Amino acid sequence: MQHFVPISLNCKNKICCIVGGGRIAERKVKGLMESGAFITVISPNITPDLQVLADHKQLHWVNRVYREGDLQGAFLVYAATDRRDVNDAVAHEAGQRGILVNVADRSEEADFITPGIIRRGRLTISVSTAGAGPAVTSEITSALDTLFGWEYEPYLDFMYDMRQAIKRIVSSPQQRAKLLRRLASSGILEQIRRQEFTVWTQEEIDTWIAQNQEE
Numbered sequence: 001m002q003h004f005v006p007i008s009l010n011c012k013n014k015i016c017c018i019v020g021g022g023r024i025a026e027r028k029v030k031g032l033m034e035s036g037a038f039i040t041v042i043s044p045n046i047t048p049d050l051q052v053l054a055d056h057k058q059l060h061w062v063n064r065v066y067r068e069g070d071l072q073g074a075f076l077v078y079a080a081t082d083r084r085d086v087n088d089a090v091a092h093e094a095g096q097r098g099i100l101v102n103v104a105d106r107s108e109e110a111d112f113i114t115p116g117i118i119r120r121g122r123l124t125i126s127v128s129t130a131g132a133g134p135a136v137t138s139e140i141t142s143a144l145d146t147l148f149g150w151e152y153e154p155y156l157d158f159m160y161d162m163r164q165a166i167k168r169i170v171s172s173p174q175q176r177a178k179l180l181r182r183l184a185s186s187g188i189l190e191q192i193r194r195q196e197f198t199v200w201t202q203e204e205i206d207t208w209i210a211q212n213q214e215e
C-alpha cells in the first residue's frame with residue numbers, strides 16, 4: 001500500500017503551474033487562491049471562472065497548448081488536461097526538472113495528491129484516502145462539513161487571542177496549560193453556537209486569567 005506524507009506546502013511567491021483549463025484545473029486553481037502563489041494556467045481555453053481570475057490578474061493565462069520547457073522556474077505543477085499523452089509529458093518534464101507534480105488522471109505517477117479540505121478560519125481539516133477513493137473523500141468531507149460548523153472560526157479567533165494573552169501574562173508552562181485546558185472546556189463553543197457570545201474586552205480577558213490562575 002502506498003503511504004503519502006501529510007504536509008502543507010508554503011507556496012508564497014512561488015510559481016505554481018496548472019496545465020489544462022477545465023473543471024479539474026479550476027478546482028486546483030481555487031485550492032491555490034490566497035496562498036500567495038504566482039498561478040500560471042497553460043491551456044488553449046479556460047472555464048468562465050478562470051477567465052474572471054485571469055481578467056483580475058489573479059492568475060497568468062498562457063493561451064495555448066503546453067510545450068516542453070513551459071515548466072521552467074515552477075515550484076509545482078498540476079497536469080490537469082483531458083489528454084493522457086499531455087499529462088504524461090508534463091509529468092516527464094517535471095521529473096526531469098525536479099518539480100513536484102500532481103497528475104489528475106493517474107495518481108500513481110504523481111509526487112503529491114490533493115486532499116479534500118474543510119476550512120473554518122484558522123482551522124483546516126484535510127482528508128485523504130491515498131488516492132483509493134476520491135468519492136469516499138468527498139463523502140467524508142461533507143460529513144465533517146456539518147459536524148464542524150461556522151462557529152469554529154470565531155471560536156479559534158477567540159482561542160488565539162486568549163492564548164496570546166495567557167502567554168504574555170503567565171510565565172509558568174504548567175499554569176498556562178491548565179488555563180488553556182480549562183478554557184477549552186468552558187462552554188464558549190456552545191455560547192457561540194447559540195449566538196450568545198460577545199467578544200471579550202481586554203479587561204474581561206485579564207479578569208478571567210487572574211480568577212482562574214488563583215483557583
Ligand SMILES: C[C@@]1(CC(=O)O)C2=NC(=C\c3[nH]c(c(CCC(=O)O)c3CC(=O)O)Cc3[nH]c(c(CC(=O)O)c3CCC(=O)O)/C=C3\N/C(=C\2)[C@@H](CCC(=O)O)[C@]3(C)CC(=O)O)/[C@H]1CCC(=O)O
Binds near residue numbers: 027031103117
Ligand atoms: C478530494 C478531491 C480534492 C480535489 O480534487 O481538489 C480529489 N478528488 C475529488 C473528487 C473526485 N475525483 C474523482 C471523482 C469521481 C469518482 C471517482 O473516480 O472515484 C471525484 C468525486 C466527485 O467529483 O464528487 C475522480 C478521480 N480522482 C482522481 C482520479 C485519478 C486516479 O485515481 O488516478 C480520478 C478518476 C479520473 C478518471 O475518471 O479518469 C485522483 C485524485 N483525486 C484526488 C482528490 C486525489 C486523491 C484524494 C484522496 O486521497 O482521496 C487524486 C489521487 C489526485 C489529485 O487530483 O490530487 C476531490 C473531492 C473534493 C470534495 O468534494 O471534497
Ligand SMILES: NC(=O)c1ccc[n+]([C@@H]2O[C@H](COP(=O)([O-])OP(=O)(O)OC[C@H]3O[C@@H](n4cnc5c(N)ncnc54)[C@H](O)[C@@H]3O)[C@@H](O)[C@H]2O)c1
Binds near residue numbers: 019020021046080104
Ligand atoms: N483528480 C480529480 O479529482 C479528477 C476528477 C475527475 C476527472 N479527473 C481527470 O482530470 C482530467 C481533466 O478533467 P476535466 O473535467 O477538467 O476536463 P475538461 O475537458 O473540462 O478540461 C480539459 C482541459 O485540458 C485542456 N487541454 C487539452 N489539451 C491540452 C494541451 N495540449 N495543453 C494544455 N491544455 C490542454 C483543454 O483545453 C481543457 O481546458 C481528466 O483526465 C479526468 O479524467 C480528475
